[in-house]
Amino acid sequence: MSAAQAKRSAEGVAAMRFAGSFERDPAVRNPDCMAGAFISARHALPARIAPLRRLLLPAYRRAFPGSYEYHIARTRHLDDLLLAEVGAGAAQVVILGAGYDTRAYRYADELAGTIVFEVDHPDTSARKRAALERQGPPPGNVTFIALDFDTADLGAELAAAGYEEGRRTFFVWEGVCMFLEPAAVDATLAFVADRSGPSSSIAFDYVLRSVVAGDHTSYGAAQTARYLARGEEPWRFGIDFDEVEPYLAARGLALESNLGPDELQRRYLERTDGRLHGRVVGFHAIAHARRSA
Numbered sequence: 001m002s003a004a005q006a007k008r009s010a011e012g013v014a015a016m017r018f019a020g021s022f023e024r025d026p027a028v029r030n031p032d033c034m035a036g037a038f039i040s041a042r043h044a045l046p047a048r049i050a051p052l053r054r055l056l057l058p059a060y061r062r063a064f065p066g067s068y069e070y071h072i073a074r075t076r077h078l079d080d081l082l083l084a085e086v087g088a089g090a091a092q093v094v095i096l097g098a099g100y101d102t103r104a105y106r107y108a109d110e111l112a113g114t115i116v117f118e119v120d121h122p123d124t125s126a127r128k129r130a131a132l133e134r135q136g137p138p139p140g141n142v143t144f145i146a147l148d149f150d151t152a153d154l155g156a157e158l159a160a161a162g163y164e165e166g167r168r169t170f171f172v173w174e175g176v177c178m179f180l181e182p183a184a185v186d187a188t189l190a191f192v193a194d195r196s197g198p199s200s201s202i203a204f205d206y207v208l209r210s211v212v213a214g215d216h217t218s219y220g221a222a223q224t225a226r227y228l229a230r231g232e233e234p235w236r237f238g239i240d241f242d243e244v245e246p247y248l249a250a251r252g253l254a255l256e257s258n259l260g261p262d263e264l265q266r267r268y269l270e271r272t273d274g275r276l277h278g279r280v281v282g283f284h285a286i287a288h289a290r291r292s293a
């Protein structure tokens with residue numbers, strides 16, 4: 001992935017999360033109220049100013065149907081998993097392709113006793129650090145690792161930064177694996193399975209194999225495919241919903257949950273009045289898998 005593309009993809013999703021953090025109904029609000037610190041004014045202002053926000057949401061929904069809603073569900077589900085894993089004893093959190101992930105800062109209290117490694121492309125990582133420093137020193141438990149997944153040795157870079165293989169670790173891999181070559185996806189999962197402590201786990205979202213292969217019939221797929229076709233980086237990795245469990249098992253990881261669009265909507269897009277806030281894209285799902293004992 002080029003530096004410019006890495007920055008754009010990280011900023012675009014952070015902007016959607018930030019807009020979602022202004023939802024009036026807490027039942028469907030994106031918790032990422034800190035994303036605004038990392039995005040340009042062009043993205044942040046329309047979210048902050050109520051009359052502009054009223055125009056922003058229909059624009060998002062027209063350009064990327066289901067994507068704004070998917071990001072609400074994804075942020076909340078991964079937040080829930082993070083807090084559960086840390087509560088259950090994960091001593092390290094590794095955020096792979098961290099972009100403008102704000103979990104280490106939003107949950108600074110809950111993660112105070114946990115070491116957090118934010119791993120990302122050098123360009124995105126440098127921009128994030130600069131933005132953080134403008135707001136004061138980042139928490140002492142966060143370490144930044146700048147690398148290119150396609151070429152770097154993840155294990156060597158993590159070890160050099162203080163990662164300890166024997167400790168229970170929670171890996172977050174949000175919005176990343178679809179951009180990687182299948183061999184890089186394999187290498188990352190193999191790392192989690194072979195070089196993390198007992199009970200370690202990884203949560204990641206993925207896109208369906210069919211959409212990568214050109215079937216754009218699912219909700220929101222045609223618009224997203226058109227957007228990707230204009231950029232430099234296509235999606236490279238996809239896997240079908242029912243394939244995930246055997247795929248992970250063959251790599252030493254036991255699937256704990258696998259949430260497709262219907263379940264994500266049911267859990268995270270139901271308003272306080274019981275109505276559906278909006279559909280989520282039809283081609284994304286979120287898996288959580290644990291290292292076999």
Ligand SMILES: C[S@@+](CC[C@H](N)C(=O)[O-])C[C@H]1O[C@@H](n2cnc3c(N)ncnc32)[C@H](O)[C@@H]1O
Nearest residue numbers: 001006009010097098099121124148149174175
């Ligand atoms: C869509 S963004 C997601 C960022 C973040 N996880 C989130 O959900 O907000 C994709 C992220 O993957 C990173 N990334 C993609 N390909 C990469 C590569 N080959 N090496 C390092 N980072 C990469 C980008 O820098 C970017 O931060």
